[in-house]
Amino acid sequence: MSAFGDAWRRFFAEERDAWVLGLLRLAISALLFFNGLRLILELSNGGYFADYFHIPMLPEAWLPGRSGYQLLLGLQALASLAAFIGWWPREALLTASSLGLYFLTCDRLQYHNNRYALLLLGFLLAFTPCDRSFSLVRGREHTLPRDQRIAPTFARRLFQIQVSLVYLGSTGGKLLDADWRSGLVLFLRFADAPAISAAHGFPLPAWVVGILTSAWFASFAAKAAIASELLIALGIWLPQTRRLSLWLGVIFHVSIEFTARVELFSWLMVASYLAFVVPEVRERRFEFARGNVRAERLARLVALLDWCARFERTPMSSASDGAAFYVTNREGRRASGALGLAQLAEAIPLFFPLWLPLVLYAKLSARPRSPSPSPA
């Protein structure tokens, strides 16, 4: 067997822990539900789409009638809910996303990249073992024991490739467009911002308006946006750049969410980053000083927000060391203080935006000292 053949077989036989995939299922099925809810609201407020001007990508005869459409929308909503609570979740995901893709081809006017991306990612997730954790219908036993969570995850790779393709498609179009590269497209968008902001009762300070309406800022922002998308698309594949790429992606999407109307896009892309999390769980350790109120509080917070099950939490006797807590990362680096918090932030989704600032703060404020040895 050639080396390529071996790699090919290994790729498709890869079996990993499915814990995080269950979490990803919760996020994607919730987004699918909201996407379907929008269609239901549009139907009840604006009427049946085929009664008005529409551009079907399918033959007109393949479009559902009004009552059929209502029925399918209801089915899609139920399927999204079933996927969320974990009742036949993979089949439900497949149903909800396939119906969504069908609706998208019924009317080209309803096409938006964020909706299409959501439906594709929902479709692919259905082929992963995302039903082995966070099945809410199982109550307290919502997650299977570790040995039963290990399953083939080749579709997770496809999911990751799809995330990359979204960024590559987006950045490719911008790179090939001279108006985008020069910043002209963004300059015109930014130029509208002061008026839009004032119309919403939030007039921008003059210095902000000055920056937003300057050509140099638009040019810089355009190049930064293209570079960011490119780095996210490619950087997430390399272990050395993955963390930075994901952090950049989170900041990128948070800024988009605050400055543009993109429906569920920001939420979707940030949620999709869960597919890039190392599947194995409890490979890091969080030690906290028993009896130390602040450390115990932090331990409770870690227990509450450690959705990806990154940490093994262990209390230490207060006499063991002066530090209130220690965080040991996957590489075995044990740290406390700002660097310890940075190592916490890199693994806890809600704190992840703080990761780079904390690392920088820790590096800048660190005094030369001998590192604490890992007790392991």
Place this chain on the structure above:
Amino acid sequence: MPRSLLNLSPRLRPLFFCAYLATQLFLLFRAQTSPDLVFGFQMFNASSQLKISLFRKVRRHGRTRVVSVRDGEWQTKDRSGTRHTHRWQDRVRYRNLSTLDQFVHAAYGLDAQLFRLQYALDDFAQHLAGDQETEALIAEVDTRKNGREVGHVRLQADRR
């Protein structure tokens, strides 16, 4: 352990993988030649604008004339003398195209909106029940591509 029909056998996995990837790449590349970049993931691709002015080509007293459509609305009488009101916005609810006589943002670029406008004209022209005199609908479109005055496009839909 949960069982699912979606647990693909080892033999099916490469097939599924390759078929999905080939489809996505095909759609991604095909989108570059599609006017509205559908399936292409091209976001925020332009800051262009267009202004649509609507006209009707009508036949009155044996002569063909082009008349302006104000606010997207006009009235006609059918053979029995019944008055009919036709409103562009009643049929075309898509926001980018329903606004007439003022510049609006062209989502996904000018080509996308001109492509959709042609469809909208064709569609509206086929839904003018009771209008005996309109022979065609014409859209005169002023376009600004990324802030530059680019020009003027004329689209027409004949009634069949």
